[in-house]
Amino acid sequence: MDLSSHHSRLLQQLDEQRRRDLFCDCHIVIEGQTFRAHRNVLFASSGYFKMLLSQSCGEVGQPTTATFDVFSADTFKAILDFMYSGKLPISGQNVIEIMSAASYLQMTEVISVCKMFIKSSLDINEKDRDGFFGISEKAPGQQSGSDCSLYNTGWAMDRYSSNQSEEDIAGYLEPTYNPYGFCPRTDEITPQNSNLTAPNKISERHNRTTRMPSSNSSPEENVKESRFPGTDGSGYHIEVELPQGENSEVFLNCHKVIRQRHRRRSSINIATKAEEAYAKIMGIKGSLGEDNLPIVHFKCPFCTHTVKRKADLKRHLLCHTGERPYPCQACGKRFTRLEHVRNHYRTIHEAVKPVCRWCKRHVTEESGQVVQEGTRRFRLCIKCVSEIGAGNVPKDAYDDDEPTIVLSGDEDKEPSWNFQNGLQTSDTEIHEDVSSDLVIHKVDDIDEDIKPIIC
DNA sequence: CTGGGGATGGGGCCC
C-alpha cells in the first residue's frame, strides 16, 4: 500500500480548509488584512508561532489573534502559502523581505531557501555556463509569465531525482531580476551620451533596508528600441528598458540580449564582444582597460553597488543576507567578518589599547592595570585606580601576566574566557587565533539538506 | 542639543 502521497494530500486538504475558512482557529492581522489559519500548521511551521501558541494553548475554543506590523501582508501571504503548500514564491524583489519575515517567525527552512536563492544568484561561473544565457528560458514545469521562481523545500522533491546536484538544480533557479552582471564604470558615462545617473553608492551603515531597483515611470515609457550591427554584419533588434537612474539595469538588460545573441554567433570572448556592443549602444568611452580588455564589474543583485571582484561581491552580500557567521565567544555578539570579531575581541575583551580609560593617557605594562567589568576589559593607570578606590585588586585568573581588578561585576553574566572549551558542534568551523585565546566558530546556518526545487 | 570618541560596518586592495 503506497502512502507516499498521503502527506501531500493531507496538506492539500488543510490548505483547502484554510481557503474555505474551515476549522481555522488562528487569525493573523497584517496591514488590516486578516489571514486565517490552523494553529497546528502555524505551530509546526514556525518557531515564533510555536512559542506564541504554547503560551495561549489554554484558551481552547477561542481563535487566537496575532497582529504583525514588521512585514507586509504580501510577504506573510507568501509565507502562509508556503506553510500550506511547501512552495515558496521567491523573486529578487521579495527574497530579502521574505527572509526577514522568516527570520522573525523563526522559520529556518524558509531562511535556508532564501539563502540558497541568493547563493545561487552568486554562482557566477554556474551562470556563465548555463543559467546566465537562459534568462528567458523557463524551467521545466514553470508557468509561463510567472514573475518569480517557486522554491519547494520538500514536498515536490519527487519531481526531480534525489541525486540531482545543487548545481544542477541551481541552473533552473533564475530570479526575474538578474542577480548580477557586468556594469560600466560610472565615471565613464558622459552626460551627453546618456541621461542616466550614476548608481548611488551604498554608504549607509546600520541601515539594513534593502534598496531594490525601481522605476518611477511605466515600463511602456521606458522601452526604447535600439538597432545595432551584429558581428556578422546583419542588424538585429533589441528592446531595452531605460528606467531613469538605473543605468546598471539598462546594462543588465542589454547584456541579456547581447550575450544571447553572441552565444549563437560565437562562444569565444563573449564578454568582450558584449562589452564592446554595449559601449556602442550606450556611447561609453574608454570602457576598455589598459590591456585593451574590458573592465568588468560585478553588480549586487539587491542594490546598485558594483565591485570588481567576485569575492568582494560575496562579502558584500552578507550585508543583505544578514548572515553573521562569526560570533564572539566572550559576549555572543555576532559579526560578518572574522577580522571584525577579532578586532572586537581585542578591543572589548582583551584591552589591547594601552590607554587609560579614565584619563585617556598612555599606559605601559608598569603604569597600568587591566580591569575587568563583566565581560569587558580595559586599562586604567595606577593613579586612576587609586583615585577610583578599588581597594581589592583581584588578579585575573585568566591572565597571569597582568594584574586585573573588577570594578563592577555583572553577576548575571558569567564571563566566559575559556574559549578553548567552548561548545563545538558539527556544523561549526573553528578558526584559532594564535595571538590570543580566542577561538572563533564560524557557524554555517544553512541547512545543506534543503535543496530548493522548481515546481 | 551638541560635539567627541569609541565601536562597528563595509569597501578597496594586497598577499
Added chain:
DNA sequence: TGGGCCCCATCCCCA
C-alpha cells in the same frame, strides 16, 4: 579565492 590590513563612514553613548 580567502584572509587580512587599511581606511573611512556611520552609529551610539556620554559628558
